[in-house]
Structure formats: C-alpha cells, structure tokens
Amino acid sequence: MLSLAIWWCGILLEALLLFRGLKGKFVPQYPNFYIYVLSLFLTDGLLYVAYVFRPEIYRNWVWYPGFLVLFLGWGIVLEVFRHVFSRYAGVEKFARVGGFFVLGAMVLFAVAYPVVSPNESTAHNLYIRLQRDFLTVQAIILFLLLQLIYYYRIELGRNLKGMILGYGQCVAVTLSAIALEAHIGAKFESSWILVQQLSYLASLVIWLIGLWSYCPDPPPDATIGSDGNYSALASRTRDMVSAAGTQLIKVERL
Amino acid sequence: MIQLILFLSIGAALLFALTFSLRPRRAEGGSTALVQARQALSVLQGGLLPAEMVARVFDRTDLDYVELHGSSEVRRLFLEERTRVALLWISRVREQLQSLREFHAGAARHYAGLNPLTELSLLMDFTRLMLACRILQAFVYLRGPYTAPRIVGATAATAARVCSVSQESLAFLTPAYAAAGGNAARRAQ
Numbered sequence: 001m002l003s004l005a006i007w008w009c010g011i012l013l014e015a016l017l018l019f020r021g022l023k024g025k026f027v028p029q030y031p032n033f034y035i036y037v038l039s040l041f042l043t044d045g046l047l048y049v050a051y052v053f054r055p056e057i058y059r060n061w062v063w064y065p066g067f068l069v070l071f072l073g074w075g076i077v078l079e080v081f082r083h084v085f086s087r088y089a090g091v092e093k094f095a096r097v098g099g100f101f102v103l104g105a106m107v108l109f110a111v112a113y114p115v116v117s118p119n120e121s122t123a124h125n126l127y128i129r130l131q132r133d134f135l136t137v138q139a140i141i142l143f144l145l146l147q148l149i150y151y152y153r154i155e156l157g158r159n160l161k162g163m164i165l166g167y168g169q170c171v172a173v174t175l176s177a178i179a180l181e182a183h184i185g186a187k188f189e190s191s192w193i194l195v196q197q198l199s200y201l202a203s204l205v206i207w208l209i210g211l212w213s214y215c216p217d218p219p220p221d222a223t224i225g226s227d228g229n230y231s232a233l234a235s236r237t238r239d240m241v242s243a244a245g246t247q248l249i250k251v252e253r254l
Numbered sequence: 255m256i257q258l259i260l261f262l263s264i265g266a267a268l269l270f271a272l273t274f275s276l277r278p279r280r281a282e283g284g285s286t287a288l289v290q291a292r293q294a295l296s297v298l299q300g301g302l303l304p305a306e307m308v309a310r311v312f313d314r315t316d317l318d319y320v321e322l323h324g325s326s327e328v329r330r331l332f333l334e335e336r337t338r339v340a341l342l343w344i345s346r347v348r349e350q351l352q353s354l355r356e357f358h359a360g361a362a363r364h365y366a367g368l369n370p371l372t373e374l375s376l377l378m379d380f381t382r383l384m385l386a387c388r389i390l391q392a393f394v395y396l397r398g399p400y401t402a403p404r405i406v407g408a409t410a411a412t413a414a415r416v417c418s419v420s421q422e423s424l425a426f427l428t429p430a431y432a433a434a435g436g437n438a439a440r441r442a443q
Binding site: 090093139147151152154176178 | 255257258260261262264265266267268269271272274275276356359360362363364365366367368370373377
C-alpha cells in the first residue's frame with residue numbers, strides 16, 4: 001500500500017513538474033532534464049495502467065523502461081555540464097577531460113568484467129548491473145563536477161542547484177542501496193526498494209522546489225585574462241611549485 | 255566486501271560533496287576579490303611574514319630572561335601567552351594563504367587556456383603548504399613555541415615565496431585593481 005501511495009505521489013509530482021515548466025515557459029532552457037522527467041512520467045503512468053488492468057504485461061515489461069530512463073539520466077548530467085561551464089571554457093575543458101577519463105575507465109571495466117566473470121544475463125540481472133555501473137560513473141562525474149564548482153567558486157542559480165541536488169542524492173542513495181542489496185541478499189530487497197522509492201520521491205520534491213520558476217545562473221563578476229596571460233601565470237606558478245617543494249622537503253626532514 | 259565498501263564510499267562522498275559544494279559563498283574573480291587578494295598579500299608581507307617578527311615570536315631570549323628573573327608561575331604564564339601568539343600567527347598565515355588560493359582559482363576560471371595539469375599541481379602545492387602549517391600548529395600546541403624554530407623558518411620562507419609569485423600574478427591585474435579601487439573609493443564618497 002505504501003509503495004502504491006509513493007507511486008501515485010510520484011506521478012502527481014512528475015505531472016506538476018512538467019506543468020510548472022510548461023507554464024513558466026522554461027522547458028526549452030533545460031530540454032534534457034524535461035525529456036528525462038517526461039520519460040519518467042510516461043513510464044510510471046503506463047506501467048501503473050498495466051499494473052492495474054494487465055498485471056502479466058506489467059510483470060514482463062517492468063524492467064525494460066528502466067533501461068531507457070537509465071540512459072536518459074545522462075541528460076541531466078549533460079544539462080548540468082552545459083549550464084555550469086557555459087561561461088568558463090577552461091574549467092569546462094578540465095571537467096570534460098576528467099569526465100572522459102572516468103567514462104573510459106568504466107566502459108573498459110564494463111567490457112572486461114563479463115569476460116573475466118561471466119554471469120546469467122536475464123533482463124533483471126543485466127538491468128541491476130548496468131544500473132550500478134551507470135550510477136557509479138554518474139556519481140564520480142557529479143562528484144568531480146561539484147569539486148570544480150567548489151574550487152572555482154562558480155555561482156549557480158536555484159534551477160541548477162535543485163537539479164544537481166535532487167539527482168545527486170538519488171544517485172548516491174540508489175548506488176548505496178544496490179551495493180547493500182548485492183551484499184546482504186534477498187532479505188534486504190523490500191527495504192532497498194522502499195529506500196529507493198523514498199529517495200526518488202525526495203528528488204521530485206527537490207526538483208519541484210528548485211524548478212518552480214525560472215531562475216538562471218548569475219553571470220560572473222568580471223571577465224579577466226586571456227590565453228596569453230594564463231601562460232604567463234602558469235610559468236610563474238611552476239617556479240613557485242619547485243621553490244615551495246624545496247622548502248617543504250626541508251620541513252619534512254626536520 | 256570490497257565492492258560494498260567501494261560503492262558505499264562513492265555514495266557517501268557524493269552526498270558529502272552535495273552538502274558542502276552547493277552552499278552559497280561569496281564569488282571570487284570580481285573587483286571585491288581583487289581588493290581582498292591585495293589585502294591578503296599586504297598582510298602576509300607587511301604584518302606576518304617579516305623575518306624579524308617571526309624570529310621574535312619564536313626567539314628563546316625572552317624565555318631565558320623570564321627564567322632568570324621570574325618565578326615558575328610567571329614562566330608558565332609567559333609560555334601560555336607565547337604559545338597563543340604562535341598559534342595565532344600560524345592560523346593567520348593559513349587564512350591569508352587560503353585567501354590567495356581562492357583568488358587564484360577565481361581568476362584562473364576565466365581563462366579559456368586553463369591547463370588542468372598546471373591547476374592540479376598548483377592545488378597540490380597549496381595543499382602541501384597548508385598541511386605544513388597544520389603540522390606546525392600541532393607541534394606548537396603539543397610542545398610549545400620553542401621546539402621547532404627551523405620548521406617555522408621554512409614555512410615562513412615558503413609562504414613568502416608564494417606571496418612574491420602571487421604578487422607577480424596580480425601585477426597584470428593592476429588596471430582591474432585600480433578600477434576596483436576607484437569604484438570602492440567612489441562608493442565610499
């Protein structure tokens with residue numbers, strides 16, 4: 001019963017989120033995010049209809065929309081990238097290099113792991129493994145992105161903060177729940193489904209608050225420097241690094 | 255078990271980052287930040303880092319004098335005070351270095367030619383310096399201000415070098431700084 005109530009609330013919140021976006025006319029500002037929310041809304045709605053009227057269809061198809069939603073989840077990460085670094089080309093390059101590195105490492109792992117340790121490939125097992133791998137990459141990329149936002153003191157608007165917070169907590173909680181389920185086994189299954197549902201509901205509430213109205217990111221205070229200036233700054237910095245390193249070795253030896 | 259720890263750690267790290275990274279903070283890179291960076295440099299070079307000042311805080315001569323002429327109670331009070339002054343000095347150096355690091359990040363983010371490797375090595379350098387300050391702080395707190403004068407000297411020298419390079423880094427921003435100073439002066443009027 002609790003799961004059903006959460007399901008209804010989810011559909012209601014997704015509809016409200018889409019309604020607010022359309023009413024405020026800011027759906028074109030965040031297309032990937034709203035495609036993701038629309039896919040969630042359609043998936044939840046259609047699966048609910050199947051669950052009520054044709055349970056056998058629901059049982060056969062319940063895992064398949066998950067793949068689509070899993071892939072579309074990348075849209076939110078891309079949306080965040082696009083908006084956060086649109087005014088900071090250098091930091092964007094930094095994030096892109098880090099992102100490709102993590103993605104490459106995970107794809108390598110995903111290809112190598114089944115060869116080393118083959119497993120049964122039912123839709124459920126495949127979904128769980130894909131979900132875990134995808135969420136791990138997204139969690140690491142979101143973590144790196146948050147570090148860059150913090151280090152370079154990039155100001156975010158309420159929309160983007162809500163998007164990152166809602167999706168980030170859902171990714172973190174789901175990843176932890178999957179890991180616990182894999183370790184503890186079937187007895188944790190009902191608990192982890194409930195935890196996931198509550199975390200998803202929390203995401204929808206955060207998104208609804210964050211994207212209630214359009215609130216763009218504040219522009220940076222000033223635009224200073226050019227590529228030439230950065231090279232000069234970098235060479236001076238290198239001098240400092242070697243000088244500081246020498247001094248610090250002395251400190252360590254004391 | 256290793257998998258469980260790994261995935262739980264990634265999840266926890268993300269939640270931790272969400273909590274701390276999205277908190278509202280003052281923005282760097284603007285006119286206010288330039289003025290603050292200049293102030294940080296001035297404080298470090300003029301008020302905190304001169305060799306004679308550092309030497310005075312950590313010099314044993316004063317302690318020898320107190321030991322010669324004062325009671326054990328006076329000696330204890332003197333050591334308490336000197337330890338407090340030393341700890342305050344170290345924490346101020348850390349604060350100013352932190353301010354300079356934030357300024358660098360605030361300025362560097364605007365460059366399209368920003369080099370990730372250079373930025374990472376600079377971050378490591380600042381981190382090592384901060385760590386050295388922390389170790390020094392722990393040393394002084396646990397064993398008093400007269401146990402590690404060479405560490406003090408080395409840390410001060412490193413910080414001074416950071417300052418001189420930062421000053422060079424700030425040199426090309428002089429027009430912006432002047433404009434910011436002008437704006438601040440106009441606002442004050």
